[in-house]
Amino acid sequence: MSARTEEENHVTDVASDTNSTGAAPAVRGVQTLSMAKAINAGLREALRADEKVLLMGEDIGPLGGVFRVTEGLTAEFGERRILDTPLAESAIVGTAIGLAMRGYRPVIEIQFDGFIFPAFDQITTQLARQTVRHDGTLSMPVVIRVPYGGHIGSIEHHQESPEAYFAHTPGLRVVSPSNPHDAYWMIQEAISSDDPVLFFEPKSRYWPKGPVDLDHAGLPLHASRVMRQGTDVTVVGHGAMIATLLQAADIAATEGRSIEVVDLRSLSPIDYGPLLESVHRTGRLVVAQEAYGNVSVGSEIAATVAERAFYSLEAPVLRVSGFDTPFPPAALETEYLPSPDRVLEAVDRALAY
Amino acid sequence: MAAREREFTAPTVQLLTPEGDLRPSPEAEAYLPLVEALTDVELQRFYRDMAVSRRIDVAGANLQRQGQLALWVPSHGQEAAQVGSAHAARPQDHLFPSYREHIVGMIRGLDLVRVMALLRGATLGGWNPEENGNFHLYTLVLASQTLHATGYAMGLQFDGATATGDPETDAAVLVYYGDGSTSQGDASEALVFASSYQTPQVFFIQNNQWAISVPVARQSRSPLSLRGGGFGMPGVRVDGNDVLASYAVTRQSLEEARAGDGPSLIEAVTYRMGAHTTADDPTKYRTDDEVAYWEARDPITRYRTWLEGRGASASFFTDVEAEANDIAADLRRRALELPAPTREAIFEHVYSEPHPLMVEQAAWLENFETSFENPAGGAA
Numbered sequence: 001m002s003a004r005t006e007e008e009n010h011v012t013d014v015a016s017d018t019n020s021t022g023a024a025p026a027v028r029g030v031q032t033l034s035m036a037k038a039i040n041a042g043l044r045e046a047l048r049a050d051e052k053v054l055l056m057g058e059d060i061g062p063l064g065g066v067f068r069v070t071e072g073l074t075a076e077f078g079e080r081r082i083l084d085t086p087l088a089e090s091a092i093v094g095t096a097i098g099l100a101m102r103g104y105r106p107v108i109e110i111q112f113d114g115f116i117f118p119a120f121d122q123i124t125t126q127l128a129r130q131t132v133r134h135d136g137t138l139s140m141p142v143v144i145r146v147p148y149g150g151h152i153g154s155i156e157h158h159q160e161s162p163e164a165y166f167a168h169t170p171g172l173r174v175v176s177p178s179n180p181h182d183a184y185w186m187i188q189e190a191i192s193s194d195d196p197v198l199f200f201e202p203k204s205r206y207w208p209k210g211p212v213d214l215d216h217a218g219l220p221l222h223a224s225r226v227m228r229q230g231t232d233v234t235v236v237g238h239g240a241m242i243a244t245l246l247q248a249a250d251i252a253a254t255e256g257r258s259i260e261v262v263d264l265r266s267l268s269p270i271d272y273g274p275l276l277e278s279v280h281r282t283g284r285l286v287v288a289q290e291a292y293g294n295v296s297v298g299s300e301i302a303a304t305v306a307e308r309a310f311y312s313l314e315a316p317v318l319r320v321s322g323f324d325t326p327f328p329p330a331a332l333e334t335e336y337l338p339s340p341d342r343v344l345e346a347v348d349r350a351l352a353y
Numbered sequence: 354m355a356a357r358e359r360e361f362t363a364p365t366v367q368l369l370t371p372e373g374d375l376r377p378s379p380e381a382e383a384y385l386p387l388v389e390a391l392t393d394v395e396l397q398r399f400y401r402d403m404a405v406s407r408r409i410d411v412a413g414a415n416l417q418r419q420g421q422l423a424l425w426v427p428s429h430g431q432e433a434a435q436v437g438s439a440h441a442a443r444p445q446d447h448l449f450p451s452y453r454e455h456i457v458g459m460i461r462g463l464d465l466v467r468v469m470a471l472l473r474g475a476t477l478g479g480w481n482p483e484e485n486g487n488f489h490l491y492t493l494v495l496a497s498q499t500l501h502a503t504g505y506a507m508g509l510q511f512d513g514a515t516a517t518g519d520p521e522t523d524a525a526v527l528v529y530y531g532d533g534s535t536s537q538g539d540a541s542e543a544l545v546f547a548s549s550y551q552t553p554q555v556f557f558i559q560n561n562q563w564a565i566s567v568p569v570a571r572q573s574r575s576p577l578s579l580r581g582g583g584f585g586m587p588g589v590r591v592d593g594n595d596v597l598a599s600y601a602v603t604r605q606s607l608e609e610a611r612a613g614d615g616p617s618l619i620e621a622v623t624y625r626m627g628a629h630t631t632a633d634d635p636t637k638y639r640t641d642d643e644v645a646y647w648e649a650r651d652p653i654t655r656y657r658t659w660l661e662g663r664g665a666s667a668s669f670f671t672d673v674e675a676e677a678n679d680i681a682a683d684l685r686r687r688a689l690e691l692p693a694p695t696r697e698a699i700f701e702h703v704y705s706e707p708h709p710l711m712v713e714q715a716a717w718l719e720n721f722e723t724s725f726e727n728p729a730g731g732a733a
Contacts, residue, residue, distance in 0.1 A: 054511075080511060086549050091500055091542035098504020101489075102512070122539070125494045126501070133478035133490055136702035170703055194705035269709050 028214035036069050036206040038180035039145075041214075042187035043070065043107065047077050050105060053191060056083045056092050057109030057145075066111055067147055067206055089119035096142050097127055105141040107191055113148035114157025120165070127196045128171030139194035143187075148176075149240050149290050150322075150337050151204035153330040160327050161239075161291035166198045167268040167300075174268040175221060176200035178242035180210040182218070182265060189221040197221075200267075202240035222266040224274050230260035233347050234278040236301065237288040238264040241338065245288060248340040252347060259347065267297050275301070276309050283314035284350040288338050293321030315353035318346045361575030365622060366602050367592040371650045373658025375597075384601035391600075399440065399596050400660055401673045403432035403653050406456035408677035409465065410627070412685050413455075413472070417631040421689060422472045426453050430594075430626030433652030434559050436460070437599025438621070441607055442527050443520070444486070447509075449502035449528040452491040453559075457529070461486030469688035476694065495534040499543035499556065502528035506552035506616075515553040516613030525553040525610040527603070533564025535580065536572045544584040547616040555606045556581075556618040559593060561625035562647075566638040581618035593621030594652040624650070696722065 033041065046053050055070060055077075061084030064071030074082040085092050089110060096106035110116045116123075123144065130140045150159040167174045173195050177183040183201070190197040219225055227242060228249050235245045242263050249259040260278050264270060279285050285305055287298040302317040320338045328336050367378045368388060377385055406428055413425035428435060431453070439457040442448060450457060455468050463486065467479040471491065482489045492498035506526040509515045515523045534540055535558060547554050558577050562569050569577075581588020591602045599621055606617045624647035628635050657670065700715040 086542075086545050088542040088545060090539055091503075091546050094497065094500025094539060094542070095504030095507060095546055098501040098506070099508045099511075100504075101501065102505050102508025104508055104511070118538075121494065122497065122500065126492075126497050129477070131705050132702045134481065134702075135476070135478060136705065137481045137483075139705035173704075195708075 030211050030213045032209050033180045033184070033212045034207050034209050035177070035180045035183045035201070036067055038184035038212050039069050039187050039201065040071060040073070041212075042184045043073060044076070046107070046188050046191040047073065047081060050191075051081075052103055053105045053107060054081050054083060054099065055107050055109070056085050056096055058085060058087050058092075058111050060084060060109050065109055067203065069145075069147075069201075069206075070109065089115060089117075090122050093119040093122040093127060093142075093144065097122065097130060097140065100140050100142050101130075101138060105143075105191060107143040108145065110144060110146045112158045113146055113160040113162055116144075116146055116162060119144075123166070123172070123196075123198075124169045128169050131195070132171065140196045141191070141194050142196045143190045143193075143199050144196070145187075145199045145201060147203040147206070148200045149202050149204055150327065150333050151240060153333065155330065156327070159330070159333065161200075161289065161322065163198070163200050163267055164291055164296045167297055172196050172198055172268060173222070173266070174198045174200065175266045176202065176239040177265065178202065178205065178227075178239055178263050181212045184212045184214070185217040186221055186265070189217070193221065200239060204240045205243065208243075219265070222269055222271055224262055224264045224266065224271040226260060226274055226278060227263045228259070228261040230258040230282070232258045232282060233284040233286060233350050234260045234262060234275070234282045235286045235288060235343060235347070236262040236264060236275055238267060238297075239290070241288050241290060244338060244340055245343060248343040248347070251340055252344060257347070257351070264297075264301075270297075270301065270304075272304060272308065275305065279305055279309045280312045283312055284353075285309075285313070285317045286320060286343060286346045286350055287317060288320040288343050288346075290322050290337055292324050293319050294324045296321060315350040318350055320346045359574070361579060363576040363578045363588075363590045363620075365590045365592050366598050367595050368597040368601065369592075369595045369655055369659055371594075371655055373655040373662065375659060381598060381601075384598065384605060387601040387604050388597045395440070396660065396663075397665070397669065399436055399600070400653070400656055400665075401676065402436045402440075402456055402460060403596065403656065404673045405459070405677045405680055406432045406436065407653060408681045409455060409684060412681040413469075414627075414631055416469070416685060416688060417472075422469065422631075423474050424472050425631045426455075426472070427625075427627040427630070428453055428455060430624045430647065430652070431559055431561055432456065433596035433656065434557075434593035434599045434621035434623045437596040437601075438527065438529075438557050438603040438619075441600050441603035443524075443607070443611075445514075445522060445524040446607065447482070447487040447489065447502070447505055447524065447526045449489045449498045449505070449526065450491055451495070451498065451529050451531060451534065452493055453531070454529050458485070458488045461488035463488050465684055466687045466691065469684065470691050473688065473691060475691055496530055496537035496540040496543070499528050499530055499534075499540050500546070502526045503543045503547045503550075503552055503554060506547065506554040507550050509553055510550065515611055518612075520608065520611060523553075523611040525555065525607045527555045527557055527607060529557050529559065531564065532558060532560040532562065532569040532572055532577060533567065534558075535577055536564075541584075544580065544586070544616075544618070548585045551613075551615040553610040553613070554616040555603060555610055556616065557603065558618065558620045559623055560620050561623050563625055563629070563635070563639065565629045565633060566635075576620060578618065578620035584618075586615060587617040588620065589617070590620045590622060593623030594647075594650050594655070596652060596656050623652075
């Protein structure tokens with residue numbers, strides 16, 4: 001992965017074993033893990049490092065969650081720390097707020113993207129505002145993990161991308177890893193954050209394996225990064241879209257076009273530094289996302305880049321998004337979801353200016 | 354075809370009759386020892402707190418009418434339910450109010466000028482619960498706090514801060530909500546979680562008969578106390594205009610919660626004599642007869658009659674009246690002196706950790722506002 005060299009510059013100590021005697025932590029090296037296993041390992045690290053960390057969610061106990069992300073954690077940490085809760089999302093978030101008031105650091109699993117809405121009120125009117133309401137005397141270290149996005153051929157409410165609702169809400173932080181390495185580290189960083197973090201996990205990327213450097217975190221939680229360098233057009237996205245953008249860049253390369261791929265990683269706040277630097281060089285930007293395009297994270301990026309890089313732009317910022325319809329029946333999802341070809345169509349349009 | 358009439362009833366725990374006689378209802382007999390254990394000083398404190406609450410209501414309503422508060426939320430009529438339940442809690446307990454429990458806050462040590470600041474639009478919260486008798490912040494989205502309370506109670510349990518057998522340190526949670534709030538999904542979800550985790554917690558519903566303009570019959574066809582049983586916990590209906598019964602039932606329920614016997618629910622039947630808030634006009638939806646019925650059941654009058662029968666002196670009542678007037682006047686004076694928040698407060702504490710948008714936007718606003726301060730025009 002091209003990001004390796006950047007990560008070398010941001011070495012972060014690996015949490016040592018709790019029973020370590022003060023010796024330097026053993027080098028654990030690079031493992032090849034799926035994102036699901038990487039998050040599982042990250043959760044395990046966080047649970048070991050701080051006994052105030054609790055997991056809460058539906059079916060996350062002996063079953064290990066419907067995606068098995070919490071597999072084996074009940075066996076190691078017990079039912080008191082891995083709470084297989086009653087089936088009520090608003091209550092899971094609402095009681096997590098109460099537990100955070102008591103000093104706990106709850107990590108919630110929402111079973112599927114489309115099932116976060118029963119908790120929307122507690123997240124936006126309560127979780128996001130406790131700190132400001134308490135004049136900063138109370139922090140809300142609550143993480144809400146949300147498996148999201150399409151490409152899995154499932155039924156209604158199981159393939160959605162609701163991240164914009166939360167990125168729109170002050171008081172929340174919103175992140176989404178695109179690969180196992182980031183997932184392993186970002187989940188631990190999210191749990192360490194004293195602010196509420198919505199952690200969107202691209203469920204179509206749960207199973208592909210990739211290298212995870214267990215010793216070096218790389219970038220901080222809210223940093224975006226260049227995943228592939230290029231000179232003609234910048235494309236930016238997050239989560240599962242990064243795989244599509246890298247594919248598009250491969251195809252474009254065979255046609256002699258050099259595409260730079262930027263992984264946002266954080267949707268709130270957005271780290272515009274690497275993106276603007278890239279656009280200053282390429283003069284062209286395509287924003288890609290699975291989510292509906294109307295009033296989306298992509299809209300915000302397009303507006304901000306137009307404001308801040310106006311004189312660098314050779315073409316308008318273009319967006320490639322899910323259509324502004326409910327996510328269609330799965331049989332139609334390949335036409336609904338932005339594909340490498342749809343990204344390249346936008347790239348062609350950008351280059352035509 | 355008309356729906357078949359079904360009768361759902363629940364007995365009401367009452368110790369003091371509306372006439373001011375200590376004549377426990379059959380359900381109340383068991384609670385009598387808790388009341389008999391109260392000292393004269395404690396009994397007088399109940400009266401004093403109810404009188405102060407009623408006097409503060411007048412001050413708050415006046416401040417709102419004079420444009421000094423955005424809103425006032427009165428408790429007139431509900432003083433017994435609030436004062437009785439508040440005194441039932443021990444110092445280590447945590448109380449999660451709705452937004453009408455000013456006197457509960459005061460009993461826990463909160464300076465009510467903080468409530469004035471909230472209703473004046475100077476803050477979104479106003480106090481740190483840890484420094485104010487574990488009296489948590491008001492929550493305006495109805496029933497949201499029932500879940501926070503339940504999560505907090507789960508935390509007490511996980512920490513081993515309850516059910517150790519020591520009533521001086523074992524803690525419990527008391528959460529307040531109203532008859533309207535019981536229809537919110539969160540209220541039911543809180544009962545589910547409390548029951549599942551057997552939290553050390555008491556749900557205290559003040560059924561004041563009206564959710565703004567909608568009567569309790571629209572929220573529930575049966576007494577709200579019956580909801581406890583449906584969720585696997587005791588539910589007790591108490592005369593919420595009887596301060597002794599409100600105290601005793603809450604005391605008993607909290608002791609059971611502290612002892613590890615799990616959660617319970619109390620429905621305190623009371624009446625909101627005034628408007629929902631100063632923005633409301635109750636004459637549009639309820640009758641004079643109904644108000645007169647409840648006036649005859651006034652919580653302060655009946656308690657005063659009983660105290661007088663026990664030999665409380667006339668000077669006690671005049672002293673309380675003078676003290677209540679002083680407290681209200683002092684509160685009014687300090688409310689008017691509350692400083693307006695400064696513009697930085699918009700951005701402070703939105704996040705616990707540094708956030709680039711807060712820094713950027715605070716700087717922009719500062720620059721924008723100060724640009725007008727230069728009479729020559731334009732920012733420096």
